Amino acid sequence: MIDVIVVGSGPGGTNAAARLVEAGRSVLMLDFGNRDAHYANLVPSRSFLQLRHDDPEQHRYLLGDEFEGIPFGAVRVGAQLTPPRSYALADAADRMPVEAPGFAVSMSLARGGLGVAWGAGVFPFSDDELRSMDLDLATMQPHYDAVAARIGVAGAQDDLLPFYPPSPTMMPALDADTNGTELLARYQRHRAALNAAGFHLGRPRIAVCSQAFRGREEYAYYDLDFWADVGRSIYRPMWTLDELERMPGFTYRPRCLVRGFVDQQGSVRVEATHADTGVPERHEARALVLAAGTFGTARLVLRSFERYDTLVPVVSNPYTYVPTLNLGMIGRATRDARSSQGQLTAILEREPPQHRLVQAQVFSYRSLLTFKLMKELPLAARQSRRMLQVLMPCFAILGIHHEDRPSPAKTCMLRRSPENGPDTLVIRYQPSEAEERTQREDEAVLLRCFRKLGCIALRRIRPGNGSSIHYAGTFPITREDRPLTCDRDSRLRGTRSVYLADGSVFPWLPPKGLTFNIMANADRVGAILAERLG
Amino acid sequence: MSDAALEAEARIFGHYLVGGTPEPAVVARYCAASRALWPAPPGARDAALLDFVQRRPWSVGPLDAAAALLDPGGLLRSKVLVMSALLEATPAHADDFLPRSASAPALLWRLASSGTVAVLQAAVGALLYRLVGRARA
Numbered sequence: 029m030i031d032v033i034v035v036g037s038g039p040g041g042t043n044a045a046a047r048l049v050e051a052g053r054s055v056l057m058l059d060f061g062n063r064d065a066h067y068a069n070l071v072p073s074r075s076f077l078q079l080r081h082d083d084p085e086q087h088r089y090l091l092g093d094e095f096e097g098i099p100f101g102a103v104r105v106g107a108q109l110t111p112p113r114s115y116a117l118a119d120a121a122d123r124m125p126v127e128a129p130g131f132a133v134s135m136s137l138a139r140g141g142l143g144v145a146w147g148a149g150v151f152p153f154s155d156d157e158l159r160s161m162d163l164d165l166a167t168m169q170p171h172y173d174a175v176a177a178r179i180g181v182a183g184a185q186d187d188l189l190p191f192y193p194p195s196p197t198m199m200p201a202l203d204a205d206t207n208g209t210e211l212l213a214r215y216q217r218h219r220a221a222l223n224a225a226g227f228h229l230g231r232p233r234i235a236v237c238s239q240a241f242r243g244r245e246e247y248a249y250y251d252l253d254f255w256a257d258v259g260r261s262i263y264r265p266m267w268t269l270d271e272l273e274r275m276p277g278f279t280y281r282p283r284c285l286v287r288g289f290v291d292q293q294g295s296v297r298v299e300a301t302h303a304d305t306g307v308p309e310r311h312e313a314r315a316l317v318l319a320a321g322t323f324g325t326a327r328l329v330l331r332s333f334e335r336y337d338t339l340v341p342v343v344s345n346p347y348t349y350v351p352t353l354n355l356g357m358i359g360r361a362t363r364d365a366r367s368s369q370g371q372l373t374a375i376l377e378r379e380p381p382q383h384r385l386v387q388a389q390v391f392s393y394r395s396l397l398t399f400k401l402m403k404e405l406p407l408a409a410r411q412s413r414r415m416l417q418v419l420m421p422c423f424a425i426l427g428i429h430h431e432d433r434p435s436p437a438k439t440c441m442l443r444r445s446p447e448n449g450p451d452t453l454v455i456r457y458q459p460s461e462a463e464e465r466t467q468r469e470d471e472a473v474l475l476r477c478f479r480k481l482g483c484i485a486l487r488r489i490r491p492g493n494g495s496s497i498h499y500a501g502t503f504p505i506t507r508e509d510r511p512l513t514c515d516r517d518s519r520l521r522g523t524r525s526v527y528l529a530d531g532s533v534f535p536w537l538p539p540k541g542l543t544f545n546i547m548a549n550a551d552r553v554g555a556i557l558a559e560r561l562g
Numbered sequence: 563m564s565d566a567a568l569e570a571e572a573r574i575f576g577h578y579l580v581g582g583t584p585e586p587a588v589v590a591r592y593c594a595a596s597r598a599l600w601p602a603p604p605g606a607r608d609a610a611l612l613d614f615v616q617r618r619p620w621s622v623g624p625l626d627a628a629a630a631l632l633d634p635g636g637l638l639r640s641k642v643l644v645m646s647a648l649l650e651a652t653p654a655h656a657d658d659f660l661p662r663s664a665s666a667p668a669l670l671w672r673l674a675s676s677g678t679v680a681v682l683q684a685a686v687g688a689l690l691y692r693l694v695g696r697a698r699a
Contacts, residue, residue: 087591358665359666359669408624413659414676
């Protein structure tokens with residue numbers, strides 16, 4: 029019998045599987061496994077500026093063959109889901125129906141899951157944050173290190189070190205672009221006053237190779253990160269999956285849609301259907317790791333337990349983005365060679381008694397194209413274009429994440445399909461007025477600090493609940509022995525051998541990116557299982 | 563809409579946005595995009611606006627400026643957006659859309675001149691917008 033079945037090939041599934049296979053366990057990965065067969069080879073491997081000037085086919089991947097890359101209407105979620113990335117969400121809404129008024133749900137059935145469009149931010153939780161989740165840094169550190177060594181992380185030892193545990197294998201940080209360099213220089217001049225206000229600025233930690241690493245190329249600064257995976261420099265779960273497929277003991281089974289599981293004495297049976305034919309399949313293993321994404325896993329667990337109409341909590345980082353005008357950039361020539369990722373990371377530490385953190389990523393704007401900004405201005409398009417051309421080099425776009433904690437107004441449940449179709453996941457998410465007020469106040473303080481750096485906020489844009497695409501907390505780790513929760517090992521209570529390795533297990537979300545923490549916990553699940561199955 | 567009408571529209575929007583006639587390939591792409599994105603005939607008000615623009619190409623700037631305020635999600639504005647996207651994704655027009663550094667005086671001049679033109683266009687456009695609507699009624 030296979031040792032472990034892993035459901036899902038995203039950041040959690042691949043890192044749990046990698047740890048298990050490295051430990052000599054046999055793993056069967058069940059995955060829907062959508063791939064991009066359309067745009068993958070269209071984007072030339074040269075700089076954004078070069079291809080804009082000489083590639084006559086650029087309209088195909090920049091706008092999409094069906095013009096799906098032209099957004100109409102209000103600012104929407106997932107600006108980074110350009111046509112070459114849009115396969116990340118394909119089929120998910122049809123196969124896994126969701127009813128979520130006022131809450132944006134992004135789910136993936138792609139090979140690599142939502143990791144195909146990951147912003148690659150590496151933000152490990154601190155000891156305090158982990159302790160409030162019934163975990164601790166001593167437990168998690170070896171897994172942060174193992175994942176960093178597997179995926180490749182670039183970063184700097186700077187003012188952000190107190191907020192992110194260090195990594196021994198960290199590669200040098202990517203070079204900041206002109207915007208980032210200018211802001212960092214200004215921060216150094218005002219550092220003492222800003223630190224006293226709880227504001228800290230540094231280079232982001234990113235899952236990218238600033239040096240050649242595990243067959244992946246050194247980052248080329250082509251500014252194509254939203255469009256292509258040049259040289260595989262930025263980490264995607266597919267790179268780990270490709271490695272796993274070359275290793276003995278690992279089997280990847282795509283086109284498989286898992287429906288549920290039965291936890292039996294000594295084994296777990298998984299029920300699935302073939303994605304294309306609908307033919308039922310059964311697979312059996314000694315243990316099961318669910319890593320289908322927070323909402324995918326919620327669907328599987330609630331269905332398998334027959335817990336229809338049972339509310340479970342859900343959390344999601346509130347997200348605001350703020351275009352600012354960096355006055356220090358006026359008249360400055362910008363470098364063409366740059367990354368499209370966050371150039372800087374800011375942390376705002378609120379004074380006690382709040383003890384809250386707010387995190388912002390600072391982006392420049394170029395490769396997501398000018399016309400998308402033109403529609404945001406209430407001006408004639410021609411004049412918008414002329415103004416944006418000279419303003420864009422000065423834009424520093426802040427992506428602000430707030431923490432999120434569970435409440436009775438943030439829930440999801442599974443509603444049984446009245447016919448033979450798929451069940452519907454019903455999400456109700458309504459933050460309290462107090463939470464929203466706190467977030468506005470925190471943003472005001474953060475923007476005051478950025479003003480000291482010469483960044484004038486133009487607008488505050490809230491794309492809406494769920495727009496961070498960080499979802500968690502449905503089956504949280506807790507010491508309390510309650511149904512529909514996980515024990516400290518991420519084992520689902522009420523089962524002997526079912527483990528969760530995605531966002532489901534985190535009871536609340538610090539204002540940091542979740543993905544790296546999912547990977548580290550998945551690695552921990554792999555290590556626990558490898559030992560237990562000894 | 564007929565091919566000829568779509569092609570005329572493409573040339574008007576292209577000239578308005580970048581000051582020159584777009585290449586035939588961009589015109590063809592605009593026609594394909596229009597058919598894919600708006601397969602149904604436009605509503606009466608949108609049809610009247612587009613017809614007005616076709617007959618008086620000089621009006622596209624003012625009407626676009628007015629639509630930016632009065633009907634930002636409307637068909638005219640959406641069609642101008644599509645043409646902007648197609649021009650931006652064409653090597654010949656890349657430099658019309660790519661960011662460029664400007665000194666403080668140059669930046670201020672660009673903002674002031676474009677802003678003034680935009681305000682004047684919006685004022686004229688708002689009147690035209692009403693006239694076209696009234697004519698339809």
